[in-house]
Amino acid sequence: MATIYDVARLAGVSPATVSRVFNGTSVSPQKTEAVRRAAAELRFTPNRAARTLRRQSSEVIALIIPDIENPYFTEMARGVEDVASTAGYSVVLCNSDSQTEKESTYLRIAMAENMSGVILAAASDDPDIDEVLATGRPVVAVDRRTGREIDGVMMANREAGRIAAAHMLQLHDRVAYIGGPENIETAAERAQGWRQAHRDAGRAAPDELLRFSTFRVDGGRAAMEELLRLPEPPDAVVAGNNLIGVGAIQVLTEHGLTPPRLGVAVIGSLPFTTLSPSVVSVVRLPAREMGVTAARMLLARIDGDRQQARTVVLGGELLSAEPAP
């Protein structure tokens, strides 16, 4: 790989001038042209490690998510990437696998690589970000709060849970809820919405129909199996995220209870569904928009935005499978 010295020699200028051409400071038109020509001829690309070392920052942002195989997060990643790449930033996608340890490793790497900032969908409610913040690098939280005074983009989880459950309660009596791990705020909030819907309908929330599981397909499967084994099983279920929805519907299908035989509402889009859209209600969560918003906030911070930390809350949209009364 050619260096600026090679380019400088070929163009008959100093290395500093080459650098200036590539960084937009004023250079005479002739020299600019000569440098461009030489750079093209040598297929010169600035060495990023050197640039990063010198500048103490690189045009890379880290996006750390808990599950790269979950379409909700990949959709969000697309949003982040589109905004970032338009602004000339690259995105490094890191999969924490919901493990705080892996997450910390990636956070250290982000620092050690002098990355410009981090977008974090945290694996726990107390992620290891203080050191990153101490270096002055911005962090934006997505989907899950961090307990820090930083920018964030969240979903209206409680409201999403409430809408989904309320919708089911219009046509069903015993509406179950399967959520993610109780210690993850997202999951807890959505469950609160389910409770709220019962209260709003003047009923007691049937806690025997509430299950906290994992945000994965197998979690949805296990919980649904359990619910069906109950002496008095539910006649409808709210799935706390997309993958739980998939697992629950799989189990229902295996038991001959494919929706709408048993009512199903899912929080988040049903990924790659092959069901008719008219049989399952979905509270669509705008994942891509969450990514776009987070990326914009982060870039603004990188550009020196110093205003107080803001949290943007995005609402879900009910795509109803069943008629409102």
Place this chain on the structure above:
Amino acid sequence: MATIYDVARLAGVSPATVSRVFNGTSVSPQKTEAVRRAAAELRFTPNRAARTLRRQSSEVIALIIPDIENPYFTEMARGVEDVASTAGYSVVLCNSDSQTEKESTYLRIAMAENMSGVILAAASDDPDIDEVLATGRPVVAVDRRTGREIDGVMMANREAGRIAAAHMLQLHDRVAYIGGPENIETAAERAQGWRQAHRDAGRAAPDELLRFSTFRVDGGRAAMEELLRLPEPPDAVVAGNNLIGVGAIQVLTEHGLTPPRLGVAVIGSLPFTTLSPSVVSVVRLPAREMGVTAARMLLARIDGDRQQARTVVLGGELLSAEPAP
């Protein structure tokens, strides 16, 4: 962030000794201990930009895929990541979006960042990798060939197509095929398998039932719609990849033809399916294994393996929905 000079001062040794402690060359136990203590106290993490600049290589590998929202590729990514992170390497996941231009950009970044190697699922059959290869960095091709003499891990595409079609031909007469873009080898090979199956069965391949589309859900949808509008529609269909399968089944469902009313075989796993496993035949492609194998080959090359380029071909596994005769 602390530097090795800070650590050296605190530990009462030279910077070189600190470096040695972190790089495994011989240092006396006492000094090692002193350095470790000082490093811990200062929360020292080696600056990667500096290390990379000096070493001319970083412990990062790039994984470039055409569609980050396709579970086939994210499953592969998991395989790559598991192997790489065990070996102390980080994986940077790049989404080329099937655009050769974006792909080239990421390849340049990989070079400019001095990454150790690249795993590439190419967007075209002639990707822009010669410069990377010229720098001596290894590239391993996955899923799609590159026309270069480099290591690769491919699926037995033709065979997968043949098995899927042969299976459908056991119970059906008019077996259609919907594949990805004809100019992508993967797609063309699988279609050849479909033709082969017809020949093997002593029939002419019904080319009016062959559709080349995109490897996405909308591609599968459009092609399936077309096929159903035919004066003499098919009674079974082979989907050339997972997402085409999803799109095709969606359309069938909307037309009241949910499998098994019309026979469906899919090449690749049906992502997050909510169908009963007994209604759709799947030729499972071992995506994770492809990633694992590719990562191992790449790491071996990085470690100096100089043997001739090899291509590993992985076979698919038929998960049958319908009884063999």
Place this chain on the structure above:
DNA sequence: TTGAAAGCGCTAACAC
């Protein structure tokens, strides 16, 4: 506008 030169933090060759 341009060039010379210092230095970002680290590693590796060399000297002891």
Place this chain on the structure above:
DNA sequence: GTGTTAGCGCTTTCAA
């Protein structure tokens, strides 16, 4: 085994 030192390729003062 350990320290000194040069230098990876770039950006950015400082002077001209």
